[in-house]
Amino acid sequence: MVEAVIFDIGNVLIEWQPERHYDRIMPEAERRAMFAEIDLHGMNDLIDHGAPFRETVLAWADRYPRWRAEILRWHDDWLQMAAPEIPHSVRLLRALRAKGVPVFSLTNFGVETFALAQLHYPFLREFDRGFVSGHLRMAKPAPAIYERVEAETGLSGAQLLFADDRADNIATAHMRGWKTHRFEDPAGWAARLVAEGLLSAREAG
Template sequence: MRSVVFDLGGVLVDWDPRYLYRKLFSDEEEMERFLSEVCSPRWNRQLDLGRPFEEAVAELRARHPRYAREIEAYHSRWGEMLGGPIAGSVELLGRLRGRGVPLYALTNWSSETFAIARKRYGFLGWFEEIVVSGEEKVAKPDHEIYRRLVERCRLDPRSTLFVDDVEENVAAARSLGFYGVVFRSPEMLAEELARLGFLESGVRAGG
């Protein structure tokens, strides 16, 4: 194993729309219904695929005028969905960087809002390359975005660890020859990095 590819959201960055919408809804059940049926994961995926926020928000607002304010907040207050860095994971990233391990990232993220994350999190500058779905107009687990990562970064999947919190994304990476790990916790990742020889044995996230 030579290099590591990280997913960002759910692995290094804590992103959850509930951080924002708990401020806008007094009823938790209504909030969950809104996030599953209005500003849904399927709708958010369109943004990850590069659809402009302004267009997506306008169309959704017309379909659900009752929630116009909440829909608009998905764009205007998007930064409030960021809960911060996942400290243990960022610490491991720093240790890998200190050992000279080539680091890359592959993320499903809108190109518009990724600019906010770049400014907020300095550790995003530690990667040699970050492939963003919103810029590529294709997202995980589509094999095409993995192929672009391999070609652009000149990676050998057989010597590359791929870390993601979504099993489907890891399965796609494995099918293309990567060594894939489903992220569950920084502690679990630390053990896997040590087992693969990236870090010294016995290293603990946060320790």
């Protein structure tokens, strides 16, 4: 029986498509060239593991002077990249909490970027428990962060229902016996919550 529901945040509660933002501020061909030359998502992984946000972006900008101005936009435009919120998913979070279902987050997020996100998206302060990679210095899909959730909540296996948009993150949870949902859209997530008996169709609408 599900005792708690766990939400990923990026592309579950908030859209996270950096390439889309860069396509708005530079020609797509140039953006593709930049992302082919520089592992910007790798840079972001360092931040998600707890590296300082501004200093990390500055270091990468210095490393690639051809793209310095564009790389700095990763810092300066961050809230524009982490947007918009996904309203139906936010309603599901609140509907679960209104029913008394414990709701946790398990997210790859930097320390400073998560603080920014919480200011901009107040619903990110509504979780019963939050497990943020930057604070924990470990990130999905490494098993250790899932173990941390289990240890701190006293829940494991089929007591947990976890939604994430990435197959590798889902795979680790599945290996630990968690119930999982590969998030593609909020309607599918709503249907799963109804199927699990956690919400009625009206509550999930």
